[in-house]
Amino acid sequence: MGSTVLSLRIDSELLDRLKSHAAKRGMSVQDYVVRTLIREDFDARFKTAVEETEKFYGASDEPRDDQVRPSAGIA
Template identity: 75%
Template sequence: MVMGTSVLSLRIDHDLLERLRHHAAKRGTSVQDYVVRTLVRDDFDQRFQAAVEETEKFYDLT
């Protein structure tokens, strides 16, 4: 699988950017990497939850 990259430009307020910088610095990473990892983790969490719900429906566990 070949994965490309794209650019996403955001306009965020100063306070949010400072919080992101703080969180990124605590993890020793850049703001860009911190945001990307957070989005990937959230996407995984949503896909995992959907898989759990489908499994519960399949086995009638709800």
């Protein structure tokens, strides 16, 4: 996979906030922005996959006893 340059023009306040968020994580602004974009892309693709699965199997508003809930095993 290759890489391409993307140039953005943002205001100084936003850049300062990005620098702050990146510094808290020990990252460069570039790495922080890229990881944020990757996470957003993953979230969108995951949501689409869940919706498609629900369409295929038929979503039910009532949880069944055999379904694993997201909080299962979390104290």
